Amino acid sequence: MERTLSIEIRLPTVLRTHAAGATTVAVEGSTLGEALNSLVTQYPGFEGQIVTAEGTLHKFVNVYVNDDDVRYLDKLETKLSDGDVISILPAVAGGA
C-alpha cells in the first residue's frame, strides 16, 4: 500500500503572508515539485512565487531539501523521503 509522505516546508518571513503567517506548512508529495504543488493547492497565493509559469525554480529563491541546495540535486525532480524538510529562503544578492 502506498503511504503518504510527511514533508514539512519552512517558509521565509517574506513569503509567510501567503500562508496566513505560518512559518511551516505540512505538504505531501514524493518529489519537490509535487510538494510545492501541494503548497500551492493549500495556499494559492504561492502560485508563481517559487516555481515560474515555465515550470522552473524562480531565481529569486533558494530551495533546500534538508541540508542540500536543490539546484545541485535534481531541482524540482528531487526525490523526497518521509520526514524531509524543505526550506525556502530568498536569494540575497545585489551589486555596486
Add this chain to the structure above:
Amino acid sequence: MASLVCEVLKIPKAIRDSMIAHCIDGLPDEACGLVAAASSGASTPALVEKCYLTKNAARSAKLYAVDPLEHLKADRDAESNGLEIVGVFHSHTHTEAYPSPTDVAQAPDPTWHYILISLKREMPVVRSYLIRDGKITEEEVVVVG
C-alpha cells in the same frame, strides 16, 4: 506594518568592526553577510545581536550573492538562538554606501535592513537602509557598546 518601521538600527561595536574587517578581507571583491536580531521585532529600535560573515558566491567586485548554504546555516543558527535574520550587509569597494539600482531591484524583503559598507575612502563608512517597493529610506546607524 508601519508601526514596525525602525528608524534607528543599533549595531554593537564588535559586530560593526567584524563586518568591516570581513569587507576588507574580501577585497578586491565585494563581501557580504547576514545580520540577526531578536525575533518578531521584539526590540525597537532594532538591535543587531549577531552577524554571519558569508562567502560572496558571485566572487565579483561588482556583484554579491550570499552563499546559499551559508544562508541556510545562518537562518537555522539564528532561529536556535531565538533570533531571526533581519538584514544583509555588503561592501561597495569603490562607490558610496548607498544602494545601487541592482541592490534595490534584488532586495528580497521589505522588512530587512540593508547595510552598506563603503571602502571607497580610507575610513570605511557604514550606513543602513530600508527598501520597500523600490523606495530607499535611510535609517540611522547607532553603534553601541
